[in-house]
Amino acid sequence: MIKDFIDEESGEKVKHAVMNAITIDCVIFGFEGGKLEVLLVQHGQGISKGEWGLPGGWIKKTESIDSAAHRLLQELTDIDDVYLEQLKAFGRPDRYPLDRVITIGYYALVKKEDYNVKAGFTASDARWYKINELPDLIYDHGEIFKFSLKQLRQKVRQAPVGFNLLPEKFTLLQLMQLYEEILNVELDKPNFRRKFLKMKLLKGLDEKQKGVSHRAAKLYKFDPEIYKKLTEKGFNFEF
Amino acid sequence: MIKDFIDEESGEKVKHAVMNAITIDCVIFGFEGGKLEVLLVQHGQGISKGEWGLPGGWIKKTESIDSAAHRLLQELTDIDDVYLEQLKAFGRPDRYPLDRVITIGYYALVKKEDYNVKAGFTASDARWYKINELPDLIYDHGEIFKFSLKQLRQKVRQAPVGFNLLPEKFTLLQLMQLYEEILNVELDKPNFRRKFLKMKLLKGLDEKQKGVSHRAAKLYKFDPEIYKKLTEKGFNFEF
């Protein structure tokens, strides 16, 4: 099967052979105003015109699945350095009404502030939805989203991936609210603080929050290097 | 693409349309003599003749991926009620030398005693290997195995799935050794016992181990019904 693509450098239309009957769909998570959000696209053509679904695409014959997912993300959001991980393959025979298509689900964690969504040429519109205000999704995308949330909840407790949703510099309260939102729990501020600082993953900055009408909190930064060194020493992140 | 299958009831050869360029490969775990094992098959034909790999197969156009994995397991081992879970899709462009093929990995946990391996018509031979004595595996099957082990380690700590590797009736020591082997740690007998019994997942039987040359241990049984009820009440298995 041959599909149209936009060449990165020239911007021109080019054709590539893609895998048959296999697609990619990606749950893109963002975090803003204390709420977890997902980027959805509105289909501009085909049988599901006007309906919302996860951004997706084809896999070129010559690229790995992971590369395809990265490319998809870049085409849609201009984002380059995001946290991206495969969920699994979804393949109920009737998941796509017109044909037998298996899709490979991914989820991404992005820093919302850093990037602008650009509607790709396969989507007439794209926007962020709070995860508890999602519209009905096409095909089995609801199922994929549900699975991704489960996966995210698990992952966030076993690896320091939450930072991918926050700005470079953040306060401990922001971090805590992120955990509260993802895990759907209430946490105790002093205890959370202690627990996290004890791991020594965060680099405290000589800088404070700005523009708040109360005592400004200290800003912190997650340092992947420190984490790497700690894991090499046998440290195991756990929340 | 059309492939040959053996009809379950008649035993005759039948033809089915299968998905193109997508396969399934399954890591089948067993447990015996305190050791974790994996069932491998030796390829009887094709470019990898004589080499060992994970059992795999095609996905019929009309069946779900999960069904295909179940069918594969049944064809190979006559096993029906096994624990089976998808890992993820593996799709490096060069993973299969002759063509671009994406494979969907699964892992299964089986009670070794209950079933006999029968060499399927796609494998000239099949046998169990201890996980630290595996031969080199074809294609990316080594990678798939490694991933499955990681997944199993994680899963076994978050859900009571280990029982799928043990006989119906087992002693607490057997269970502990299973955990020790999977997680690659040493555990304290009294503490393990307490921890596990406290969860009240196990039904103690009025029966004891037989044929041992020392005090016989009490036999226990895992009761999925109890587990189900507990989870409904908000219980969360954790080890």
Add this chain to the structure above:
DNA sequence: CTACTTATAGTTTATTTGACAACAAGTTTA
């Protein structure tokens, strides 16, 4: 200067974990 809000530090109690001793119930050996 006072009220208010959030940050941050400290305290105290309950719970869990880990290490280990002690005893019980069988088997083997002498």
Add this chain to the structure above:
DNA sequence: TAAACTTGTTGTCAAATAAACTATAAGTAG
């Protein structure tokens, strides 16, 4: 038949962790 041995099972205790809550600090707004 008794002692030695092996593994099962129960009990104890100190240390570490987690949870709940109090107190104080630092800033803003009126």
